[in-house]
Amino acid sequence: MILHITLPEDWAEARRTGRYTASTRDATFPEVGFLHASEDARQAAVVAAAVYADRPDAFLVALDEEALTGSGFAVRREPGDPADPASELFPHVHPGTVAWDHVPVQMMRPVAAPDAEARVLREDTAEAAALQDAGWTERSRSWGARLHLADDADLTPYRDLVAAVEAHGVEVRVLGSADLPALRALDVEAAPRFPRTDGSFHTPLPEDLQARLEEEDGVAVGAFADGELIGFTLVFRTHGAEGEGRWDVDRTAVAQLRGSRGVGKAVKAASVLATHARGGRVWGTGGAEVNTAALRMNEALGFELEPLWLALVPPTPAHARETSTDTTRGEEEVKGA
Ligand SMILES: CC(C)(COP(=O)(O)OP(=O)(O)OC[C@H]1O[C@@H](n2cnc3c(N)ncnc32)[C@H](O)[C@@H]1OP(=O)(O)O)[C@@H](O)C(=O)NCCC(=O)NCCS
Numbered sequence: 001m002i003l004h005i006t007l008p009e010d011w012a013e014a015r016r017t018g019r020y021t022a023s024t025r026d027a028t029f030p031e032v033g034f035l036h037a038s039e040d041a042r043q044a045a046v047v048a049a050a051v052y053a054d055r056p057d058a059f060l061v062a063l064d065e066e067a068l069t070g071s072g073f074a075v076r077r078e079p080g081d082p083a084d085p086a087s088e089l090f091p092h093v094h095p096g097t098v099a100w101d102h103v104p105v106q107m108m109r110p111v112a113a114p115d116a117e118a119r120v121l122r123e124d125t126a127e128a129a130a131l132q133d134a135g136w137t138e139r140s141r142s143w144g145a146r147l148h149l150a151d152d153a154d155l156t157p158y159r160d161l162v163a164a165v166e167a168h169g170v171e172v173r174v175l176g177s178a179d180l181p182a183l184r185a186l187d188v189e190a191a192p193r194f195p196r197t198d199g200s201f202h203t204p205l206p207e208d209l210q211a212r213l214e215e216e217d218g219v220a221v222g223a224f225a226d227g228e229l230i231g232f233t234l235v236f237r238t239h240g241a242e243g244e245g246r247w248d249v250d251r252t253a254v255a256q257l258r259g260s261r262g263v264g265k266a267v268k269a270a271s272v273l274a275t276h277a278r279g280g281r282v283w284g285t286g287g288a289e290v291n292t293a294a295l296r297m298n299e300a301l302g303f304e305l306e307p308l309w310l311a312l313v314p315p316t317p318a319h320a321r322e323t324s325t326d327t328t329r330g331e332e333e334v335k336g337a
Contacts (some may be wrong), residue, residue, distance in 0.1 A: 001062045001063065001064060002037040002062070002065055002075065003037060003038045003039075003044045003063075003111070004035060004037045004038070004060070004061045004063060005025075005038070005052060005060060005061075006020075006058065006060075007025070007052075007055060008057055008059075008133060008135060010022040011059075011061070011110070011133060011134070012133035012134070014105040015105060017105075018105050019104065019105065020035075020104070020108055021102045022035075023035050023036055024036040024051065025051050025052060028101075029101050029102055033094070034076075034092040035092065035103055037063065037090065037092065038091070039089075039090065041060065041320070043088075044318055045318070045319060047318075052318055056317065057134070058319070059111075059135045059317055060111040060315060060318050061108045061109065061110050062108070062109050062110075062111050063093065063103070063108055067107055068107060071098060071107070072095075072096050072098035073094065073096045074093075074094040074095070074097075075093055076092050077089040078090065078092050109137065110135040110136070110137050110315035111315060112137050112139065112315065112316065113313060113315060113316045113317075114316070117313075118139050118198035118199075118313050119313075120142075120199040120310070120311050120312075121309065121310055121312060122306075122307050122308070122309055123307050123310050124307040128310055128312065131312050131314075135314070136312040136315065137313060137315070138311065139311045139312070140198050140288065140289065140310075140311040141199075141288075141289040141310055142197060142198075142200045142286060142287060142289060142308070142309045143286055143295065143305055143308055144284065144286040144305075144309060145284070145285050145286065145298050145303035146283065146284055146303065146304055147282070147284075147285075147301060147304070148281065148282055149276060149280075149281055149283075149302075150281065151281070153276070157302070158270075158272050158273050158301075161268075161269035161301075162266050162269050162270050164265075164266065165223060165261070165262050165263055166266075168261075169225065170223050170230070170263065170266070171224040171225075172266050172270045173222065174220070174221055174270075174274055175213070175221065176213075177210055177213070177214070179220070179229065180210055182228075182229040183222065183229060183232050185229075186229055186230075186232060186253055187253060189253075189255065190254070190255075190256070193256065194253075195288040197288045197290070197311060198311030199286075199311050200287055200288040202251070205234075209234075212236065216278065217236055217239075218234070218235070218237070219235050219247075219271055219274050219275055220232055220233070220234045220235075221233050221267045221270045221274060222267065223263045225258070229255075230263060231253065231254035231255065231263040231264060231266075231267050232252070232253060232267055233249060233251070233252040233264075233268050233270075233271045234249070234250040235248065235249050235250060235275060236248055236250055237280070238284070243284065245279075245281070246282040247271075247275045247280045247282070247283045247284070249283070249284065252264055252267065252268060252294070252297070260293065264293070264294075264297045265301060268298075268301055269301060283303070289308070
């Protein structure tokens with residue numbers, strides 16, 4: 001990986017056009033003939049101090065040298081001071097055989113600031129675009145999904161999903177207070193299997209769970225095999241202007257050894273039936289992009305995906321000396337499913 005120092009305005013322009021045309025500060029690739037880069041964060045910090053001292057918003061972008069050369073660019077180590085052949089060498093990205101006057105923006109990625117706190121924003125917001133223009137990158141993605149059912153919706157598919165597991169001796173029913181110790185135990189077992197990302201993660205069950213379930217605004221549905229709780233889903237009705245009356249899935253969990261046999265779909269289908277009977281017409285859920293089982297389960301229930309939620313992290317400032325150039329992305333993560 002080699003590093004390039006960029007400015008938010010150059011990065012924003014490159015995101016807009018797909019072409020990164022700067023070479024260094026106030027000089028374009030066509031003018032200079034190559035893209036200036038640094039070997040590592042130490043070298044970049046020296047350049048930052050010399051050239052970008054008045055721009056604390058300058059940040060580091062990583063380029064994969066192998067990918068560059070594979071695409072026809074030539075990366076040459078050349079003296080930083082062309083007049084002094086003995087001066088420190090810097091990697092310069094020359095057009096090589098491609099004869100381009102820019103670097104495609106897809107070949108460049110801002111170096112995320114290590115351990116930075118993410119901001120989770122919907123991908124279609126102006127705020128998300130503004131942050132990405134300023135070098136913020138995705139650390140993880142999560143999805144939200146909605147299900148809409150009319151008063152006279154055909155609920156047969158939901159009954160069929162429940163019947164499919166009942167045919168294998170599994171009992172599916174709304175849970176009562178007596179079931180809560182088993183629900184809490186299953187939640188503890190499943191907790192480590194919830195993907196942990198910025199936008200989606202496991203949280204402890206609410207302290208007042210029993211009271212909320214005794215009210216009309218909470219429903220828990222469980223699946224039992226031989227009297228043992230093997231799966232549950234928990235939904236709460238939302239109050240407030242946004243989403244008024246929507247039933248949001250707090251969480252769904254299935255015992256590890258019982259996965260992928262339709263139990264998740266069955267408890268969710270039963271919760272839709274129970275809440276539709278209470279007047280529910282809209283349901284909300286979500287999850288980490290990496291949670292394929294949760295995504296499939298919800299698609300099977302008719303949930304439709306909304307624009308993604310991006311967990312965006314800031315770039316590494318060019319001036320920071322102690323920087324990590326690790327550009328590997330963390331895993332993804334939303335509450336619900
Ligand atoms: C998510 C979870 C509740 C799903 O329960 P489940 O009983 O396995 O779900 P189901 O069998 O009803 O449905 C899962 C679907 O995903 C599919 N699936 C499961 N794992 C998969 C994977 N790794 N890749 C692709 N598909 C997968 C199953 O084949 C099934 O698909 P189908 O509709 O084509 O049959 C369960 O995996 C779980 O408890 N995970 C840990 C807790 C969690 O992540 N909860 C969601 C919080 S966001």
